[in-house]
Each structure stands twice: as C-alpha cells, then as structure tokens.
Amino acid sequence: MTEREGRGIIRVANGTGEGTMSFYRVFPGVSIAYNDFRLDSYHSGFQVGADMLCIDHCREGRIEQPLSGGTYSYVAAGDLKIDDRTRHTGEFVLPRAHYRGITVSFELEHAERSIAEAIEGFPVNLRALRERFCHDGDPLIMHDVPGVEHIFSELYSVPEEIREPYSKLKVLELLLFLQVQEPAPADARRPYFYRSQVEKVKAARGLMVADLSVDRTIEELAAHFDLPPTAFKSCFKGVYGMPPYAYLRSCRMERAAQLLRDTDLRVADIGLMVGYDSPSKFTAAFRDVLGSTPTAYRRER
Secondary structure, three states: OEEEOOEEEEEEEEOOEEEEEEEEEEEOOEEEEEEEEEOOEEEEEOOOOOOEEEEEEEEEEEEEEEEOOOEEEEEEOOOEEEEOOOOOEEEEEOOOOOEEEEEEEEEHHHHHHHHHHHOOOOOOOHHHHHHHHHOOOOOEEEOOOOOHHHHHHHHHHOOHHHHHHHHHHHHHHHHHHHHOOOOOOHHHOOOOEEHHHHHHHHHHHHHHHHOOOOOOOHHHHHHHOOOOHHHHHHHHHHHHOOOHHHHHHHHHHHHHHHHHHHOOOOHHHHHHHOOOOOHHHHHHHHHHHHOOOHHHHHHHO
C-alpha cells in the first residue's frame, strides 16, 4: 500500500487477475475507496480493529457475499451493501470476473467526532444506524432503492480539484439518505442460495463453457447436477446475473469476438466453434450482443 496526503492504494493480484482499491480520506475516521477488480476471486485478510460501518455501492459486475448458515447472496450493479466488516475475512468470488464500485467507511469513534465538529447538530447517529442495518451480523444488501444512483453517480467522475469538499457533501448526503431508510423485511429481500446449490451451478457453468460448440438443455444440466430445473434456473441467475441461455450466448459471443480479432478463421468456422450451424443465426446473435455483424466487427478492429 502507498499513502500520501490522506490517500492510499491497495493493489491485489493473483493467478486470476488483478484489482485496485484507491482510498481518499474525507474526514478523520471517514474514507471513500474506489474499487476496481478484474479477477475471479481474491482473499481478504481484513480484520476490524475498531467499531466500523461500511456502505458499498456496486456500479458494475457482481460479487458473492457469504452469509450465516452456509448461504450466499449476491451484490449486483445498483445495489448497496451495509455492514460492520466483522465477517470480511476469507475468499470473495466475482462470478463475472469483474467488480467496480465505491466503499464509504466510518471508523465510528473518530467519525462521530469529526462529523460533529464539521456540522453542529448533524442529526445522524452512526451507532444507531449500524444497529438498524447490521444488528444480526450479516451484511444487509439493498436492491432497487430510489435515490441511490443519484448519490453515488457523481462520485465516479468528480473533478480532482473539488474532490475533497464534494466528497464531504456526498458522505453527509448519504448518511441523511440512510437515516430515513428502513431495512426491507427478510422475506422481501432477494433470495439467498445454499452452498450446495451454488457449487452445483458453478460446476454446471464450467461444463457449459468448456465446449461452446455443444448445446445442452436446462433439463439435461439440471438432471446432471441433481437439481430441479426451476431451482437450477433461479440459482444460476442469482449467481451470474442472467438466465443460463443468455449467459451462454454472452460467453459464445465474447469468444467469437476474440477469434475475430486474433485469428484469420472464416466467419462461418468461428460460428461453428461457438455453437452456430447457421451463419445467418450466428450473425444475428453477434449483432444482438455486440452491435455489429462479425464481418464489420473484424474490419473495424
């Protein structure tokens, strides 16, 4: 980690990719981190040394969140995750090999003091906020909350010359926003999935992408991994963010695009390699996903 003038960078790298966390101090005890990971997974050895409250906003990608009882949920684009970092040690998986977002962290003792000094009578009690959202130990993941995008969107592109004062305003706005939010009842939250289901779905995904020229039905995949088809489809979408067929098509088009860039293979042959016997169907699928025909894509590259 490098650090200067209230800034720091943590770099993460392993055999699956790399990532960075760029930190900026906002107030004493309050920081904003810009997270950009392009890897399959990473290990966190973080252990809290003080009372914490952290709010994570996901802008792109998704990340697997272990919960109590051997279950998992998933943080996706547009979601907020609120937790106290008491369960932030271990392996974190990025099902799409990409995650980009912002973390706002409060070290409660210092943050309470510095915010009170900055704005007398500020109405948000950080400890009460933590108790409301983190009382059961598991992180709370909030989906589709109106107003979240407005708060965070400008932080991703704030000019450097106004970063510090602007970040202070946005942090205070975020706290006021959370002050009037109530956690959704447990039965209204996004479904969670048991470890056994997740492991089977990940194995099915591996089988699907091992040979992109092969078509397998949902029923075949579900039976192979001993899951009911409905449960298989639900868990697959929960883990990867899209239904199995849509995910497979996305992988096929990514592979086709790579072959168009890096080889001189005929377009029809590339179509066969990614599961399309019909050149016209391959062209239509490629255009739907990437916005141009395979021939035009190759020419533009």
